[in-house]
Amino acid sequence: MNIVxxxxxxxxxxxxxxxPVKGTLIRQGVPSIMNPDDKAALEAxxxxxEQFGAxxxxxxxxxxxxxxxxxxxxxxxADEGYLVSDGKFGGADTWATSSTLAAAISKLDYxxxxxxxxxxxxxxxxxxxxxxxxxxxxxxSYAEEIKVEGREVIVxxxxxxxxxxxxxxMPVLVTAxxxxxxxxxxxxxxxxxxxxxxxxxxWSRDDIPVDDGNIGLKGSPTKVVQTYPKTMKQPxxxxxxxxxxxxxxxxxxxxxxxxx
Amino acid sequence: xxxxxxPSVFVFxxxxxxxxxPVSFELLAKARELAAKLECEVVALLLGDKVENLVQPLxxxxxxxxxxxxxxxxxxxxxxxxxxxxxTMIRQYKPQIAIFGATSIGRDLAPRIAGRxxxxxxxxxxxxxIEDETKRFMMTRPAFGGNLxxxxxxPEFQPVMATVRPGVIVKRIPDPNASGEVIRFELDxxxxxxxxxxxxxxxxxxxxxxxIQDAKILVAGGRGMKGPEGFEIxxxxxxxxxxxxxxxxxxxxxxWQDKARQVGQTGKTVRPNLYIACGISGxxxxxxxxxxxxxxxAINSDSTAPIFNIADVGIVGDVFKIVxxxxxxxxxxxx
Numbered sequence: 094m095n096i097v098x099x100x101x102x103x104x105x106x107x108x109x110x111x112x113p114v115k116g117t118l119i120r121q122g123v124p125s126i127m128n129p130d131d132k133a134a135l136e137a138x139x140x141x142x143e144q145f146g147a148x149x150x151x152x153x154x155x156x157x158x159x160x161x162x163x164x165x166x167x168x169x170x171a172d173e174g175y176l177v178s179d180g181k182f183g184g185a186d187t188w189a190t191s192s193t194l195a196a197a198i199s200k201l202d203y204x205x206x207x208x209x210x211x212x213x214x215x216x217x218x219x220x221x222x223x224x225x226x227x228x229x230x231x232x233x234s235y236a237e238e239i240k241v242e243g244r245e246v247i248v249x250x251x252x253x254x255x256x257x258x259x260x261x262x263m264p265v266l267v268t269a270x271x272x273x274x275x276x277x278x279x280x281x282x283x284x285x286x287x288x289x290x291x292x293x294x295x296w297s298r299d300d301i302p303v304d305d306g307n308i309g310l311k312g313s314p315t316k317v318v319q320t321y322p323k324t325m326k327q328p329x330x331x332x333x334x335x336x337x338x339x340x341x342x343x344x345x346x347x348x349x350x351x352x353x
Numbered sequence: 354x355x356x357x358x359x360p361s362v363f364v365f366x367x368x369x370x371x372x373x374x375p376v377s378f379e380l381l382a383k384a385r386e387l388a389a390k391l392e393c394e395v396v397a398l399l400l401g402d403k404v405e406n407l408v409q410p411l412x413x414x415x416x417x418x419x420x421x422x423x424x425x426x427x428x429x430x431x432x433x434x435x436x437x438x439x440x441t442m443i444r445q446y447k448p449q450i451a452i453f454g455a456t457s458i459g460r461d462l463a464p465r466i467a468g469r470x471x472x473x474x475x476x477x478x479x480x481x482x483i484e485d486e487t488k489r490f491m492m493t494r495p496a497f498g499g500n501l502x503x504x505x506x507x508p509e510f511q512p513v514m515a516t517v518r519p520g521v522i523v524k525r526i527p528d529p530n531a532s533g534e535v536i537r538f539e540l541d542x543x544x545x546x547x548x549x550x551x552x553x554x555x556x557x558x559x560x561x562x563x564x565i566q567d568a569k570i571l572v573a574g575g576r577g578m579k580g581p582e583g584f585e586i587x588x589x590x591x592x593x594x595x596x597x598x599x600x601x602x603x604x605x606x607x608x609w610q611d612k613a614r615q616v617g618q619t620g621k622t623v624r625p626n627l628y629i630a631c632g633i634s635g636x637x638x639x640x641x642x643x644x645x646x647x648x649x650x651a652i653n654s655d656s657t658a659p660i661f662n663i664a665d666v667g668i669v670g671d672v673f674k675i676v677x678x679x680x681x682x683x684x685x686x687x688x
Contacts, residue, residue, distance in 0.1 A: 106498030107636070118501055187464065188473060214497055216618065217476035219464035222432070226468030231433065231547045234461045247552065252457045253613065254369075257429070258553040262546050272612075314473030314510040320496065320503045323641070329649075331667035333656060339668045340678045343650060344686060346666050350648050352570070352594075352627055353686050 094147040094241070096138040097198055099208035099224070100131040100166060102159040106213045111322045118322075127162040130209025134269035136276040137239050138207050139170045145241060148172050150201060154182060154194055160293055167287035168279035175201075175294040177301060184310030187215075191223030192312065196303035197296060198228060205246065206266040210235055221268035232266040233259050237273055360393035363451040363512065365439065366411050366419070367458055368401050369430065373410055375566070376454030376519035381415035383481055383522045387450060387490070388417075390483040396420060396448065400438055402428035408535055413527040418534045420446075426542035429554065430458050433547045436465040438540055443470055448512045450490055452481070455516035463516050473507030474514040479521045479622075490515075499618045499641035520566045520622040521645075557613070565614055570596025570627045573616060573643070576603040577632020577653060577672060584609060586673070587631055590680045593687065599623065599643075601633045617642035631672045635660030652676065 104123045112119050127135075138149045151166035153159050154177040163174035177197050185193065198206060206225070211218035218234065225232035237256065238249035246265050250257045251272075279287075298308075306312050332342060347353040362384045367374040377397075384395040397416035399407055401423065408419050420442055426434045443451060443466070451466075453459035455477045467474035479502075480493040489506050490513045496503045507513040565571060572591040574584050584598060591598045600610035602617055616623055618638035628646035633639060635651070635658055643649070644663050651664035652672050661667040668675060 104497070106500065107638075109497050109500045111500060118497060186473065187476075188467065188471070191468065215476075216495075216498070217464075218460045219467070219474060219476055222461060222464040223468040226436075226465050229547070231549055232465070233432075233549060235457055252369075252430075254557055256555045256557070257551055258555070259431075260550040260552055314471075315475055315505050315507045318491070318504050318506050320501050323495070323499065323502055323637075328662045329665035329667065331656070331661050331664070331669065333669035336670060336674045336678055339652075339670050339675050340682050343666065343668065343675075343679055344682050346648075346650070347627070347683070348686075350627070352648075353683065 094141070094145055094204045095150065095202050096141060096147050096205045096207060097150045097152055097201055097203045098131070098135045098138045098166070098171070099194060099206070099221070100135060100151055100153050100162050101128045101209070101212045102126070102153065102155050102162040103128045103212050103214040125158070125161065127165055128209050128212045129271045130211060130269055132209070132276045133271045133273040134207040134209050135166055135169060135171065136274045137269055139277070140274070141205075141239070141241055142170070150175070152177070152194065152197060154178070154190065154197070163293050164287045165279060167291045168283035169277055170283065173294070174291065175296055177296045179297040181298045182309050184313065185308065186313035186315045187217055187219035187223055188314050189308050189312040191220045192227055192303055192307040193301060194220070195224045195227035196301045198224065199302065204263045205241070206230070206264070208266065208268050210268045210270050218268070221266060225266040228266070230264045230266055231261045232268065233261060234268040236267050236269050239267055239269070239273070358447045360391065361396045361446060361448045362388045362391070362393060363443070363446075363448040364395060364397045364416065365451070365453040365459065365462070366397040366399045366407070367454055367456060368399065368404055368407055369458075371401070371404060371407065373407055374454060374456060376456060376517070378414040378524045379519065379522040380452050380454060380517060381411065382525045383517065384452060385415045385525070387481065387483055391449060391488065393449065394418060396446070398422070398439060398442060400427045400435060410527070412531040412533050413529055415525050416533060418536060420536045420538050422538040422540060424540065424542055426544075429551055431549055431551065432461055432465055433549070434542050435462050436469060437542065438538070440466050440469045441540060442538060443512060451512040451514045453514070453516045455518045459516045463514055467514050470512075472510040472512060472514055474516070475505045475507070476516050478515045478517045481515060481517065495618065495641055499637050518622050520624060565597050565599045565616065566621055566623055568597035568623075569625050570594045571599040571616070571623060571625045571646075572596055572629045572631065573599035573601065573633060574604055574610070574631050575601035575633030575639070576607070577634070578604060578609070579632075581609045583632070583673070586676045586680070590629070590676055590683075593680055593683045594627070596625070596627070601636070601639050630660050630664070631676060633660055634658045635662070
């Protein structure tokens with residue numbers, strides 16, 4: 094079984110701050126990490142490898158520094174890693190990103206494609222299903238459990254008020270929730286191996302069989318026209334007093350608002 | 354243009370177990386505003402098996418037309434038959450805009466359709482508008498974990514597609530006398546390899562199903578509640594106020610609360626009349642989900658907690674002392 098895992102390097106959005114004067118994003122000093130849902134997808138792939146024997150192929154798209162997440166994937170146990178990287182792919186929306194990644198995956202021999210449900214810098218959850226559509230394979234999103242039985246995949250799929258237990262034939266794409274598992278840590282031996290003995294395959298524009306009209310900024314149907322920092326509402330009154338006075342103050346306010 | 358094609362805004366009328374998902378009514382309200390500016394009509398897409406009884410509520414909440422597609426293959430949501438049906442409808446009726454609720458169904462379905470149709474899709478929008486001069490459809494959504502807002506357009510492809518966060522649009526007051534045209538849409542569903550098979554459906558326990566988005570009063574707890582026991586005093590406060598308990602992501606990740614109660618960027622957007630934040634420091638991702646609440650009270654022992662920046666009333670103090678006394682005081686007031 095060959096499992097392709099799509100992983101993205103993202104800024105840790107918990108660490109992102111807004112410049113209070115310029116109102117822009119401060120990216121400097123913000124650590125880059127492997128997107129958490131993608132890490133759960135990788136962990137799921139590694140567990141299937143342990144269970145059935147499989148080749149785990151990590152695939153990422155991004156600037157050259159995204160090699161770091163592929164090294165991390167090696168250190169966790171991935172067998173092969175490919176980085177799709179070219180300025181011509183830059184500025185891609187979800188449609189152009191998924192076209193590019195689908196074309197890259199089509200070069201690989203795959204039975205199962207795993208991806209995170211969504212990336213924390215975009216939160217769209219669109220790239221996984223769109224890759225599956227471009228490849229003409231079924232997808233199951235929001236996976237909380239993944240099992241393999243022969244050539245079939247059985248997934249516990251989360252909804253707001255229920256789960257569906259779904260079965261699909263390989264090849265299939267599944268998007269993972271971070272609730273799926275607790276990803277393993279890199280081992281010292283794995284880290285050594287990842288940097289010394291493993292090679293990342295680098296794919297640029299000419300290596301990917303995709304039309305110019307479907308990549309990068311030009312191939313993106315959606316365009317960002319403006320970004321702006323979120324305006325927060327103004328703070329009200331803050332009091333610091335003893336418990337009884339605090340309680341009394343809240344009760345008065347609730348009466349003012351006709352809640353009591 | 355095909356003479357049968359009337360300009361329209363498509364709204365996916367999501368139904369589960371013969372109940373319209375509330376966000377679908379919210380979408381109809383927004384679609385009416387957009388349609389007024391574009392001088393076109395609002396068409397609701399209703400898919401399922403034996404769901405004709407849901408047509409009238411769609412008219413009542415603002416649909417001009419309903420395209421109804423009934424088939425046993427559509428009884429439970431599955432990606433492929435729903436994608437097949439809606440993609441076919443889009444190709445036939447060529448709407449300018451198609452909007453979906455950003456639910457776990459909408460966020461699965463919309464990208465698959467956008468991939469098939471080849472058009473742009475913007476996820477989790479919190480504001481939609483038509484620009485006056487250009488008539489461009491402007492979609493605004495949070496980015497970078499809610500740190501930034503981005504406005505997005507899709508100038509060269511149609512329909513322009515968007516998923517919209519539940520809870521950000523106010524529904525119209527339903528008009529029970531509203532009516533419109535029902536178009537029955539017949540389609541073949543051939544089960545190919547893209548069709549998944551549903552082996553089982555497991556409903557989550559009723560206790561975790563309370564819809565915090567419908568609640569007028571929310572008492573929310575975060576890491577400062579220190580454990581599941583801490584949420585018991587919040588439940589008591591919520592009970593005397595007739596509200597529901599909500600949670601920050603930290604308390605959900607710690608396993609103290611169910612995901613269904615999570616407010617914020619990766620949880621739900623809420624706008625209750627009253628939001629009492631207890632032991633919540635106020636991560637930007639949390640505030641993104643509740644800052645539109647009418648009245649916010651924050652109780653936190655850390656006077657520098659960011660939650661105080663958006664609270665109407667900030668109380669610096671110990672939640673474990675204040676909340677039980679507050680519950681008692683409100684109980685007396687109500688007696």
